[in-house]
Amino acid sequence: MSDRGMKKWAPFSSLIEQATCLEEMKYQRNKIDKPILTDDQKEKINYVLQSYKKGQEVKIKFFNDGYLYYINTQIKRIDLENRRLILEHGKLDFSNIIDIDTNEFF
């Protein structure tokens, strides 16, 4: 069957603004609440940060604006005063950290 499938129902996307608006709406509605960490999870993050050695790669799972992200990076500094990590490219508040793993092969 040589059905053209969804091709024939492709919208006339003459309104680029409509597509953008729909994307934004979906982005908003798919947001999640920030996960609440258990004491064990907090303990683990604390442990990894305390035993962190300069130059180590870490994989951080963090929360931002309703979504979870992963980043592989190095920690340049732990800024206790402002309660945040200083990473290679940018800063991350402690409160947004969901999980951290180090590469233990060194």
Add this chain to the structure above:
Amino acid sequence: MEKRIAVIDMKAFYAFVECVERGLNPFTTPLAVCDPTRGDGTVVMSVSPFLKEMGVPSVCRRRELPNVPGMILAQPRMSLYIKKSAEIINIVLNYVGEDDIHVYSIDEFFVNLGPYLKAYNCTAYQFVRKLQKEITSKTGLLTTAGLSYNMFMAKAALDLDGKKKPPYIAQWTKADVKNKLWKVTPLSKIWGISHGYEARLNALGIETVGQLANADKNLLKAKLGVMGEQLWEHANGIDNTDLREKYIPEDTSFSNGQVLMRDYSPEEAKLILKEMNDDLAMRLRTRGKTTRRLGVAVRYTFSEGGGFSHQVTLDYPTDDTDKIYEDLLKIYEKYVGNHKIRGVYITYSQLESNLYEQLNLFEVGHIDTTKRDMTRAIDDLKRKYGKDTILRASALLEESTAKERHNQIGGHHK
């Protein structure tokens, strides 16, 4: 499992929104969405059901509107309609997953109901009624619906039946292919048959959908190509489209054009070229593309008629606004002559990904990262705060149209 597909359409969408915003009843109010600040040849984008009942066509010119006391000409508010449209989709998304909605236009979308009927313990008809009622109670807008066993039949049920009168829903079964669909004439009443195809089918002696359905499929294919086969299948109520399959057309070109409000001299029109290029180059970068082929088309003043259209291929693909403008200008200056100008159009084609760049032996340093970072920062600002955030000073000139056009969506008032 048999498929259950609904298509839902907003009745007289723009006009309805304008009535609801004003607290007026669309069935008793003569309202037309049509920019009152423009001339009498301005297009009427939508009319209230009240006007429609008086015989006003849905799409016409302002001068064709009847002289009705209390007529309201509503200035289009495209961004409001887009917002309302998203609001409606948002309501439906409370009941079905994103994959089971296909947004077809600003006022029309398909829903794949099949997978949900068991969970909600209702029939497809009841489901659609519920959606329709909820949309009306939350937005004040009226929907019309078609319901059937595939996308084409749902659309046919909507266009030929559901749209017309209360209760604004029609359900078509397989039996309705013969009972209803086959009776339809002229052929162009059917979705997917243009006046052009209608004429070609008429020439083959086919006047009704029934005749089309019983025509020789191979003959149609030979005469009309892949479309002939598709039309034959539709006429027989066959459409195997899977709504969940996403068809994402790849960008093959970008274009931008405008008809000017007065005649421009060739010198003045350069500014128009530049401003359109600023916007289009940003769109190109937003989509992560570069272009290798540029085109300029110019339309001369109406009394003179004619114009030109020329393209060039570049040595290497680019997304640099200034580089592109330089080349567009070369084409423009070569052909423009001494005509008065009424329309300017530009296109970028032969698109490539901007993820890699071809090094160039002869133009050392043509990859200017400082400039690229600056462009990126400007693009980000414009995306976040609007295109008017950073403008060329020339946007203040009388001949500039940049600000005016940034206040439009699809050529209509925002």
